[in-house]
Amino acid sequence: MHVVPGLKVLYFGTPVVLVSSRNPDGTANLAPMSSAWWLGQHAMLGLGNSGQTTANLRRERECVLNLPSSAMVDAVDRIALTTGKPEVPAHKAAQGYRYEPDKFALAGLTAQASELVRAPRVAQCPVQLECRVVSTHPFGGATAQATAFEVEVLRAHVEEDLVIPGTSYVDPVGWDPLIMKFCEFFGGGRNMHPSRLAQGWDMPHQLRPAAV
Template identity: 50%
Template sequence: MHKTIEPSILYFGTPVVLISTRNEDGTINVAPMSSAWFLGWSCMVGLASGSKTTENLLREQECVLNFPSVAQVGAVNSLARTTGSNPVPAWKQTTGYRYVKDKLGAAGLTTLPSELIHTPRITECPVQMEAVLQAGHPFGGFEVQRAYGTDLEEAFVTAFELKIVRVHVEENLLLDGKANHVDSDKWKPLIMSFAHFYGLADGQIIPSTLAEIPEELYRPAERMGDSRQTQEA
Protein backbone atom coordinates (compact mmCIF):
# COMPACT_ATOMS: atom_id res chain seq x y z
CA MET A 1 0.00 0.00 0.00
CA HIS A 2 1.30 3.44 -0.91
CA LYS A 3 1.31 6.22 1.66
CA THR A 4 1.23 9.95 0.99
CA ILE A 5 4.32 11.66 2.48
CA GLU A 6 6.06 15.05 2.22
CA PRO A 7 9.84 14.44 2.23
CA SER A 8 12.11 17.46 2.60
CA ILE A 9 14.14 16.45 -0.46
CA LEU A 10 13.45 14.23 -3.45
CA TYR A 11 16.92 12.82 -3.98
CA PHE A 12 15.96 9.30 -5.01
CA GLY A 13 19.42 8.68 -6.46
CA THR A 14 21.64 10.75 -8.77
CA PRO A 15 25.37 10.70 -9.60
CA VAL A 16 27.68 12.87 -7.52
CA VAL A 17 29.59 15.55 -9.45
CA LEU A 18 32.60 17.60 -8.38
CA ILE A 19 32.32 20.93 -10.21
CA SER A 20 35.57 22.77 -10.69
CA THR A 21 35.46 26.51 -11.41
CA ARG A 22 38.01 29.32 -11.37
CA ASN A 23 38.06 31.93 -8.62
CA GLU A 24 38.79 35.60 -9.28
CA ASP A 25 42.47 35.12 -8.48
CA GLY A 26 42.87 32.11 -10.76
CA THR A 27 42.76 29.48 -7.98
CA ILE A 28 40.32 26.61 -8.25
CA ASN A 29 37.10 26.06 -6.37
CA VAL A 30 35.71 22.51 -6.15
CA ALA A 31 32.16 21.80 -5.04
CA PRO A 32 30.26 18.50 -4.72
CA MET A 33 26.69 18.37 -6.00
CA SER A 34 24.22 15.82 -7.34
CA SER A 35 21.58 17.89 -9.16
CA ALA A 36 22.56 17.20 -12.75
CA TRP A 37 20.94 15.56 -15.76
CA PHE A 38 21.93 15.12 -19.39
CA LEU A 39 20.29 15.10 -22.80
CA GLY A 40 22.72 14.50 -25.63
CA TRP A 41 25.76 16.69 -24.98
CA SER A 42 23.74 19.24 -23.01
CA CYS A 43 23.51 19.25 -19.23
CA MET A 44 21.33 20.99 -16.64
CA VAL A 45 22.75 21.56 -13.16
CA GLY A 46 21.02 23.07 -10.15
CA LEU A 47 23.06 25.27 -7.79
CA ALA A 48 22.39 27.61 -4.90
CA SER A 49 22.31 31.08 -6.41
CA GLY A 50 24.54 32.52 -3.71
CA SER A 51 27.24 29.86 -3.90
CA LYS A 52 30.84 30.44 -4.92
CA THR A 53 30.40 27.98 -7.78
CA THR A 54 27.49 30.02 -9.15
CA GLU A 55 29.49 33.23 -8.82
CA ASN A 56 32.44 31.71 -10.66
CA LEU A 57 30.30 30.08 -13.35
CA LEU A 58 28.53 33.34 -14.18
CA ARG A 59 31.81 35.24 -14.36
CA GLU A 60 33.97 32.67 -16.20
CA GLN A 61 31.20 31.10 -18.31
CA GLU A 62 32.78 27.65 -17.98
CA CYS A 63 33.37 24.74 -15.62
CA VAL A 64 34.39 21.10 -15.51
CA LEU A 65 32.01 18.36 -14.38
CA ASN A 66 34.22 15.77 -12.71
CA PHE A 67 32.55 12.44 -11.91
CA PRO A 68 34.05 10.55 -8.96
CA SER A 69 33.76 6.80 -8.65
CA VAL A 70 33.13 5.06 -5.35
CA ALA A 71 36.91 5.14 -4.83
CA GLN A 72 36.83 8.94 -4.36
CA VAL A 73 34.04 9.02 -1.77
CA GLY A 74 36.45 10.11 0.98
CA ALA A 75 37.53 13.17 -0.98
CA VAL A 76 33.94 14.06 -1.80
CA ASN A 77 32.88 13.71 1.82
CA SER A 78 35.71 15.95 3.00
CA LEU A 79 34.31 18.75 0.83
CA ALA A 80 30.67 18.24 1.79
CA ARG A 81 30.40 21.12 4.27
CA THR A 82 33.02 23.50 2.95
CA THR A 83 32.49 26.69 0.97
CA GLY A 84 34.65 29.00 -1.08
CA SER A 85 32.54 31.98 -0.01
CA ASN A 86 34.03 34.28 2.63
CA PRO A 87 32.21 35.22 4.77
CA VAL A 88 30.24 31.99 4.98
CA PRO A 89 26.59 32.62 3.96
CA ALA A 90 24.14 32.68 6.88
CA TRP A 91 22.32 29.45 6.00
CA LYS A 92 25.59 27.57 5.62
CA GLN A 93 26.79 28.91 8.97
CA THR A 94 23.77 27.38 10.69
CA THR A 95 24.45 23.98 9.08
CA GLY A 96 28.12 23.78 10.00
CA TYR A 97 29.84 24.87 6.80
CA ARG A 98 33.32 26.39 7.01
CA TYR A 99 35.31 28.53 4.63
CA VAL A 100 38.14 26.71 2.85
CA LYS A 101 40.30 28.55 0.33
CA ASP A 102 42.33 25.55 -0.85
CA LYS A 103 39.66 22.92 -1.41
CA LEU A 104 41.93 20.80 -3.57
CA GLY A 105 44.46 20.54 -0.75
CA ALA A 106 41.75 19.85 1.82
CA ALA A 107 40.44 16.91 -0.23
CA GLY A 108 43.83 15.63 -1.38
CA LEU A 109 42.96 16.24 -5.02
CA THR A 110 45.11 17.41 -7.91
CA THR A 111 44.41 18.96 -11.31
CA LEU A 112 45.47 18.65 -14.91
CA PRO A 113 44.79 21.11 -17.76
CA SER A 114 41.63 21.05 -19.81
CA GLU A 115 41.93 21.13 -23.59
CA LEU A 116 39.23 23.59 -24.68
CA ILE A 117 38.62 25.75 -21.60
CA HIS A 118 40.76 27.40 -18.92
CA THR A 119 39.31 25.60 -15.89
CA PRO A 120 41.36 22.49 -14.98
CA ARG A 121 40.05 18.98 -14.46
CA ILE A 122 40.26 16.87 -11.30
CA THR A 123 42.91 14.22 -11.98
CA GLU A 124 41.52 11.59 -9.63
CA CYS A 125 38.02 11.55 -11.17
CA PRO A 126 37.67 8.83 -13.84
CA VAL A 127 35.26 10.93 -15.93
CA GLN A 128 35.71 14.63 -16.67
CA MET A 129 33.56 16.85 -18.88
CA GLU A 130 34.63 20.30 -20.02
CA ALA A 131 31.60 22.58 -20.27
CA VAL A 132 30.64 26.11 -21.26
CA LEU A 133 27.66 28.05 -19.93
CA GLN A 134 24.68 28.50 -22.25
CA ALA A 135 22.03 30.02 -19.98
CA GLY A 136 20.88 30.43 -16.38
CA HIS A 137 17.31 30.30 -15.12
CA PRO A 138 15.79 31.03 -11.68
CA PHE A 139 14.53 27.62 -10.56
CA GLY A 140 11.23 26.89 -8.86
CA GLY A 141 8.42 27.48 -11.32
CA PHE A 142 6.50 30.50 -12.57
CA GLU A 143 6.15 31.98 -9.09
CA VAL A 144 9.92 32.36 -8.78
CA GLN A 145 10.26 33.70 -12.32
CA ARG A 146 7.54 36.28 -11.73
CA ALA A 147 9.15 37.33 -8.44
CA TYR A 148 12.74 37.59 -9.64
CA GLY A 149 12.59 37.75 -13.43
CA THR A 150 16.09 37.09 -14.71
CA ASP A 151 17.82 38.27 -11.51
CA LEU A 152 19.80 35.14 -10.73
CA GLU A 153 21.35 36.69 -7.61
CA GLU A 154 17.95 37.05 -5.93
CA ALA A 155 16.56 33.59 -6.68
CA PHE A 156 17.44 30.90 -4.12
CA VAL A 157 18.31 28.25 -6.71
CA THR A 158 19.50 28.60 -10.30
CA ALA A 159 19.33 26.02 -13.07
CA PHE A 160 22.25 26.32 -15.47
CA GLU A 161 22.30 24.94 -18.98
CA LEU A 162 25.76 23.74 -19.97
CA LYS A 163 27.15 22.59 -23.29
CA ILE A 164 29.66 19.77 -22.99
CA VAL A 165 32.59 20.50 -25.30
CA ARG A 166 35.01 17.68 -24.41
CA VAL A 167 34.77 14.39 -22.52
CA HIS A 168 37.70 12.58 -20.88
CA VAL A 169 37.33 8.98 -19.63
CA GLU A 170 39.92 6.64 -18.13
CA GLU A 171 40.89 4.06 -20.75
CA ASN A 172 40.13 1.10 -18.50
CA LEU A 173 36.44 2.12 -18.49
CA LEU A 174 36.04 1.78 -22.26
CA LEU A 175 34.55 -1.21 -24.05
CA ASP A 176 37.19 -3.37 -25.67
CA GLY A 177 37.65 -2.38 -29.28
CA LYS A 178 35.39 0.68 -28.96
CA ALA A 179 36.97 4.14 -28.91
CA ASN A 180 33.88 6.07 -27.79
CA HIS A 181 31.84 3.65 -25.68
CA VAL A 182 31.95 3.38 -21.89
CA ASP A 183 31.58 -0.11 -20.46
CA SER A 184 28.73 0.28 -17.99
CA ASP A 185 29.85 -2.88 -16.17
CA LYS A 186 33.17 -1.19 -15.35
CA TRP A 187 31.94 2.31 -14.50
CA LYS A 188 30.98 2.54 -10.83
CA PRO A 189 29.61 6.05 -10.23
CA LEU A 190 29.20 7.46 -6.76
CA ILE A 191 25.47 7.86 -6.15
CA MET A 192 23.71 10.14 -3.67
CA SER A 193 20.34 9.00 -2.37
CA PHE A 194 18.68 11.16 0.29
CA ALA A 195 22.06 12.70 1.22
CA HIS A 196 23.75 9.29 1.66
CA PHE A 197 26.48 7.81 -0.56
CA TYR A 198 25.95 4.57 -2.46
CA GLY A 199 27.62 2.59 -5.25
CA LEU A 200 26.24 0.27 -7.93
CA ALA A 201 27.10 -2.94 -6.11
CA ASP A 202 24.56 -5.25 -7.76
CA GLY A 203 25.76 -4.87 -11.33
CA GLN A 204 23.41 -5.19 -14.30
CA ILE A 205 20.05 -6.68 -13.33
CA ILE A 206 18.75 -7.78 -16.75
CA PRO A 207 19.73 -6.95 -20.35
CA SER A 208 18.16 -3.65 -21.40
CA THR A 209 15.95 -3.52 -24.49
CA LEU A 210 16.84 0.17 -24.87
CA ALA A 211 20.53 -0.74 -24.97
CA GLU A 212 19.89 -2.75 -28.15
CA ILE A 213 19.73 0.56 -30.05
CA PRO A 214 23.23 1.39 -31.39
CA GLU A 215 24.69 4.03 -29.12
CA GLU A 216 25.96 6.09 -32.09
CA LEU A 217 22.35 6.89 -33.05
CA TYR A 218 22.08 9.05 -29.92
CA ARG A 219 24.95 11.30 -31.01
CA PRO A 220 23.80 14.95 -31.40
CA ALA A 221 23.37 16.15 -34.98
CA GLU A 222 26.22 18.65 -34.85
CA ARG A 223 28.61 15.80 -33.94
CA MET A 224 27.26 13.38 -36.54
CA GLY A 225 28.22 15.54 -39.51
CA ASP A 226 27.21 14.27 -42.92
CA SER A 227 26.16 10.83 -41.65
CA ARG A 228 23.17 12.21 -39.73
CA GLN A 229 22.20 14.52 -42.58
CA THR A 230 22.28 11.59 -44.98
CA GLN A 231 20.07 9.48 -42.74
CA GLU A 232 17.51 12.28 -42.39
CA ALA A 233 17.50 12.97 -46.12
Protein backbone atom coordinates (compact mmCIF):
# COMPACT_ATOMS: atom_id res chain seq x y z
CA MET A 1 0.00 0.00 0.00
CA HIS A 2 1.19 3.50 -0.84
CA VAL A 3 0.49 6.61 1.23
CA VAL A 4 0.68 10.29 0.30
CA PRO A 5 2.67 11.89 3.16
CA GLY A 6 3.31 15.27 1.50
CA LEU A 7 7.09 14.88 1.48
CA LYS A 8 9.05 17.93 2.63
CA VAL A 9 12.45 16.55 1.52
CA LEU A 10 13.24 14.75 -1.76
CA TYR A 11 16.87 13.76 -1.09
CA PHE A 12 16.51 10.16 -2.21
CA GLY A 13 20.26 9.71 -2.64
CA THR A 14 22.97 11.51 -4.60
CA PRO A 15 26.78 11.65 -4.43
CA VAL A 16 28.34 14.13 -2.04
CA VAL A 17 30.40 16.78 -3.84
CA LEU A 18 32.95 19.09 -2.24
CA VAL A 19 32.73 22.25 -4.34
CA SER A 20 35.91 24.31 -4.15
CA SER A 21 35.79 27.91 -5.30
CA ARG A 22 37.61 31.22 -4.85
CA ASN A 23 36.50 33.91 -2.42
CA PRO A 24 36.73 37.62 -3.35
CA ASP A 25 40.09 37.89 -1.54
CA GLY A 26 41.55 34.92 -3.44
CA THR A 27 41.30 32.42 -0.57
CA ALA A 28 39.66 29.05 -1.09
CA ASN A 29 36.17 28.06 -0.05
CA LEU A 30 35.03 24.45 0.26
CA ALA A 31 31.38 23.47 0.47
CA PRO A 32 29.78 20.03 0.72
CA MET A 33 26.63 19.59 -1.37
CA SER A 34 24.65 16.72 -2.86
CA SER A 35 22.31 18.25 -5.41
CA ALA A 36 24.33 17.38 -8.50
CA TRP A 37 23.89 15.30 -11.62
CA TRP A 38 25.90 14.73 -14.77
CA LEU A 39 25.12 14.21 -18.45
CA GLY A 40 27.92 13.90 -20.97
CA GLN A 41 30.63 16.43 -20.08
CA HIS A 42 28.26 18.77 -18.24
CA ALA A 43 26.79 18.84 -14.74
CA MET A 44 23.93 20.62 -13.00
CA LEU A 45 24.46 21.90 -9.46
CA GLY A 46 21.69 23.03 -7.16
CA LEU A 47 22.83 25.61 -4.59
CA GLY A 48 20.99 27.88 -2.16
CA ASN A 49 21.27 31.58 -2.94
CA SER A 50 22.46 32.56 0.55
CA GLY A 51 25.72 30.58 0.42
CA GLN A 52 29.24 31.81 -0.29
CA THR A 53 29.71 29.16 -2.98
CA THR A 54 26.81 30.57 -4.97
CA ALA A 55 28.30 34.06 -4.81
CA ASN A 56 31.71 32.71 -5.81
CA LEU A 57 30.38 30.77 -8.80
CA ARG A 58 28.44 33.80 -10.05
CA ARG A 59 31.56 35.98 -9.83
CA GLU A 60 34.40 33.61 -10.79
CA ARG A 61 32.44 31.44 -13.25
CA GLU A 62 34.50 28.38 -12.32
CA CYS A 63 34.93 25.73 -9.62
CA VAL A 64 36.17 22.21 -8.94
CA LEU A 65 33.79 19.36 -8.17
CA ASN A 66 35.68 17.05 -5.81
CA LEU A 67 34.02 13.67 -5.23
CA PRO A 68 34.97 12.06 -1.90
CA SER A 69 34.95 8.34 -1.33
CA SER A 70 32.85 6.91 1.49
CA ALA A 71 36.05 6.61 3.55
CA MET A 72 36.23 10.43 3.69
CA VAL A 73 32.94 10.82 5.55
CA ASP A 74 34.51 12.21 8.73
CA ALA A 75 36.26 15.02 6.84
CA VAL A 76 33.04 15.95 5.05
CA ASP A 77 30.99 15.93 8.24
CA ARG A 78 33.43 18.28 9.99
CA ILE A 79 32.48 21.11 7.63
CA ALA A 80 28.79 20.22 7.25
CA LEU A 81 27.47 23.06 9.43
CA THR A 82 29.93 25.75 8.37
CA THR A 83 29.71 28.59 5.88
CA GLY A 84 32.32 30.69 4.13
CA LYS A 85 30.10 33.77 4.45
CA PRO A 86 31.27 36.01 7.34
CA GLU A 87 27.72 37.26 7.94
CA VAL A 88 25.92 33.99 8.66
CA PRO A 89 22.32 34.15 7.36
CA ALA A 90 19.79 34.00 10.18
CA HIS A 91 18.16 30.79 8.97
CA LYS A 92 21.54 29.05 8.85
CA ALA A 93 22.56 30.33 12.28
CA ALA A 94 19.33 28.88 13.67
CA GLN A 95 20.37 25.48 12.29
CA GLY A 96 23.78 25.67 13.94
CA TYR A 97 25.91 26.96 11.06
CA ARG A 98 28.97 29.07 11.88
CA TYR A 99 31.47 31.03 9.82
CA GLU A 100 34.67 29.15 8.99
CA PRO A 101 37.31 30.94 6.88
CA ASP A 102 39.53 27.87 6.34
CA LYS A 103 37.43 24.81 5.65
CA PHE A 104 40.35 22.87 4.17
CA ALA A 105 42.13 23.04 7.53
CA LEU A 106 39.00 22.23 9.54
CA ALA A 107 38.31 19.18 7.38
CA GLY A 108 41.96 18.08 7.47
CA LEU A 109 42.15 18.23 3.68
CA THR A 110 44.88 19.53 1.37
CA ALA A 111 44.44 22.13 -1.35
CA GLN A 112 46.03 21.11 -4.65
CA ALA A 113 46.58 23.50 -7.56
CA SER A 114 44.28 22.99 -10.53
CA GLU A 115 45.48 23.04 -14.13
CA LEU A 116 42.74 24.96 -15.98
CA VAL A 117 40.87 26.92 -13.28
CA ARG A 118 41.99 29.04 -10.35
CA ALA A 119 39.97 27.21 -7.70
CA PRO A 120 42.01 24.48 -5.97
CA ARG A 121 41.32 20.76 -6.00
CA VAL A 122 41.02 18.55 -2.90
CA ALA A 123 44.11 16.33 -3.01
CA GLN A 124 42.51 13.48 -1.06
CA CYS A 125 39.45 13.15 -3.31
CA PRO A 126 39.74 10.26 -5.81
CA VAL A 127 37.81 12.24 -8.44
CA GLN A 128 38.37 15.95 -9.17
CA LEU A 129 36.52 17.76 -11.96
CA GLU A 130 37.70 21.21 -13.05
CA CYS A 131 34.69 23.13 -14.33
CA ARG A 132 33.54 26.43 -15.78
CA VAL A 133 30.06 27.85 -15.34
CA VAL A 134 28.06 27.78 -18.59
CA SER A 135 24.73 29.18 -17.40
CA THR A 136 22.61 29.86 -14.33
CA HIS A 137 18.91 29.31 -13.78
CA PRO A 138 16.65 30.44 -10.90
CA PHE A 139 15.30 27.32 -9.24
CA GLY A 140 12.37 26.60 -6.98
CA GLY A 141 9.33 28.45 -8.27
CA ALA A 142 8.25 32.09 -8.34
CA THR A 143 10.19 32.98 -5.18
CA ALA A 144 13.26 30.94 -6.04
CA GLN A 145 15.78 30.74 -3.23
CA ALA A 146 18.19 28.51 -5.11
CA THR A 147 20.14 28.52 -8.37
CA ALA A 148 20.82 25.71 -10.80
CA PHE A 149 24.32 26.10 -12.23
CA GLU A 150 25.18 24.34 -15.48
CA VAL A 151 28.91 23.67 -15.57
CA GLU A 152 31.16 22.17 -18.23
CA VAL A 153 33.82 19.71 -17.10
CA LEU A 154 37.09 20.96 -18.55
CA ARG A 155 39.37 18.30 -17.08
CA ALA A 156 38.80 15.18 -14.99
CA HIS A 157 41.45 13.89 -12.58
CA VAL A 158 40.85 10.32 -11.38
CA GLU A 159 42.89 8.16 -9.01
CA GLU A 160 44.79 5.73 -11.22
CA ASP A 161 43.59 2.66 -9.31
CA LEU A 162 39.99 3.54 -10.20
CA VAL A 163 40.55 3.58 -13.96
CA ILE A 164 40.02 0.31 -15.83
CA PRO A 165 43.43 -0.45 -17.37
CA GLY A 166 43.70 0.46 -21.03
CA THR A 167 40.46 2.45 -21.04
CA SER A 168 39.08 5.87 -20.14
CA TYR A 169 36.39 4.37 -17.88
CA VAL A 170 36.06 4.35 -14.09
CA ASP A 171 35.69 0.94 -12.47
CA PRO A 172 32.18 1.00 -10.93
CA VAL A 173 33.10 -1.80 -8.54
CA GLY A 174 36.18 -0.06 -7.21
CA TRP A 175 34.54 3.38 -6.93
CA ASP A 176 32.58 3.72 -3.68
CA PRO A 177 31.26 7.30 -3.56
CA LEU A 178 29.98 8.94 -0.41
CA ILE A 179 26.21 9.16 -0.81
CA MET A 180 23.81 11.43 1.04
CA LYS A 181 20.17 10.49 1.33
CA PHE A 182 17.76 12.37 3.55
CA CYS A 183 20.72 14.18 5.19
CA GLU A 184 22.48 10.95 6.22
CA PHE A 185 25.80 9.56 4.94
CA PHE A 186 25.93 6.21 3.14
CA GLY A 187 28.63 4.13 1.47
CA GLY A 188 28.46 0.57 0.21
CA GLY A 189 24.78 0.56 1.17
CA ARG A 190 25.55 1.23 4.86
CA ASN A 191 24.94 4.25 7.07
CA MET A 192 28.52 5.45 7.51
CA HIS A 193 28.63 8.16 10.16
CA PRO A 194 26.44 10.36 12.37
CA SER A 195 25.43 13.48 10.47
CA ARG A 196 25.64 17.01 11.84
CA LEU A 197 23.49 18.13 8.94
CA ALA A 198 20.63 15.81 9.91
CA GLN A 199 20.77 17.22 13.43
CA GLY A 200 20.81 20.80 12.17
CA TRP A 201 17.79 20.16 9.95
CA ASP A 202 15.92 18.32 12.76
CA MET A 203 15.38 15.25 10.64
CA PRO A 204 12.81 13.03 12.39
CA HIS A 205 14.69 9.79 11.75
CA GLN A 206 17.25 10.99 14.31
CA LEU A 207 14.66 10.06 16.94
CA ARG A 208 13.98 6.56 15.62
CA PRO A 209 15.92 3.46 16.71
CA ALA A 210 18.27 2.00 14.12
CA ALA A 211 16.95 -0.95 12.13
CA VAL A 212 18.38 -4.30 13.18
